[in-house]
Amino acid sequence: MITIALNLAIAMVTLAALLNVYRLIKGPDEPDRVLAIDTLYINAIALIILLGITLGTRMYLESALLIAVMGFVSTVAMAKYLKRGSVIE
Amino acid sequence: MSPFAEYAISALLIFGGAFTLVGAIGLARLPDFYTRLHGPTKATTVGVGAIMLSSVIYFSAMGEDIGISEILITVFLLMTAPVSANMLAKAAMHIGVNTLESTKGNPWEQ
Amino acid sequence: MFDRLSFPQPWLSLILFTTWQILSDGVSGGSVVLGLILAWLIPQMTHGFWPERPAFVKTWRMPAYILRVLKDIVAASFSVAWLILSPRKPRPAFINYPLKLEHPLAISILASTISLTPGTVSADVSDDKKTLLIHALDATSDQEVIDTIHNRYEKPLMEMFQ
Known part of the structure; x- marks a missing residue:
């Protein structure tokens, strides 16, 4: 049963990532694109966790943590760039 | 693995996947930037949280340690989601993105 | 030294x-x-x-607050999910929320809570730290949103920080 649920979850998260890519391409403004990337990295974390359960290993959690930290910092940097025109003042 | 753990893990996986999908549908479907901001900050965070929880239950049912790093990631996402939403809202107000015509009230000048 | x-x-x-x-x-x-x-x-x-020391006085009240917020986050995502999937158009609104909290840390906790809970995202704090700009996804009346936030989240925070 877990296998079926796992495959369903992977399918749904992948579909979600595709929808994010649609928003990333369509825009129409820069904040929309940044928001799409922000959601995309959170979906990537979900996919990594699902992959970890599928393979029965917890090795990938470290990379999920790294993506979480880096994704947040890059979102903040991009938002700040859009607002001020520079990242570090 | 006990059948109860199996049910719980499957339910959490489908719940998490569904919410992640709903968040993305909101991002793709809602009419203006500020409404689109709501989907990812709530639905996606809860979806990923549920998937993390299922991972915690799965690995402890397999007889491994309690997954503290999963909880750490979830707490981190819960703490950062409102901050990035706030930063993006400020950036959007600065650029002056279009709002839906039926929106009551106005964004502030930046 | x-x-x-x-x-x-x-x-x-x-x-x-x-x-x-x-x-x-x-x-x-x-x-x-x-x-x-x-x-x-x-x-x-x-x-x-960190210009000043945090003025946490009643730390033991924090777990109850966190539990309430976690419960509301799950409830919030159900209502947002329902709105996203239903065909009717949302009724978005910008709301000016009058802040009664004064401590910067308390304000930022309140702003984060608002972003994570029912249909609202906090967008900005005014320079004098007296008003919070909130975007609501589906609001029937401004006063209703303001009252809910004040009774549910701001009051416990005020007790915690004063």
Whole structure:
């Protein structure tokens, strides 16, 4: 049963990532694109966790943590760039 | 693995996947930037949280340690989601993105 | 000199130390030493960003607040999910929320809570820290949203910080 649920979850998260890519391409403004990337990295974390359960290993959690930290910092940097025109003042 | 753990893990996986999908549908479907901001900050965070929880239950049912790093990631996402939403809202107000015509009230000048 | 050796932000230091123990596989001599160094070094280096000591008085009230917020987050995502999937158009609104809290940390906790709970995202704080701009996804009346936030979240925070 877990296998079926796992495959369903992977399918749904992948579909979600595709929808994010649609928003990333369509825009129409820069904040929309940044928001799409922000959601995309959170979906990537979900996919990594699902992959970890599928393979029965917890090795990938470290990379999920790294993506979480880096994704947040890059979102903040991009938002700040859009607002001020520079990242570090 | 006990059948109860199996049910719980499957339910959490489908719940998490569904919410992640709903968040993305909101991002793709809602009419203006500020409404689109709501989907990812709530639905996606809860979806990923549920998937993390299922991972915690799965690995402890397999007889491994309690997954503290999963909880750490979830707490981190819960703490950062409102901050990035706030930063993006400020950036959007600065650029002056279009709002839906039926929106009551106005964004502030930046 | 004594100032340099102390922990100016005890809570931050405690959180940093615990996080480091979680990140390194299991508690060992090395991780404790490195954790202590980090718990001392990072608050010292970020000293300039923390102008005043946090005015946490009633820390024991925090777990009840966190539990309430977690419960509301799940409830919130159900209502947002329903709105996203239903065919009717949302009724978005910008709302000016009059803040009664004064401490900066309390305001930022309130703003984060608002962003995570029912249909609202906090967008900005005014320069005099008296008004919070909120975007609501589906609001029938401004006053209703303001009252809900005040009774559910701001009151417990006011008790915690005063």
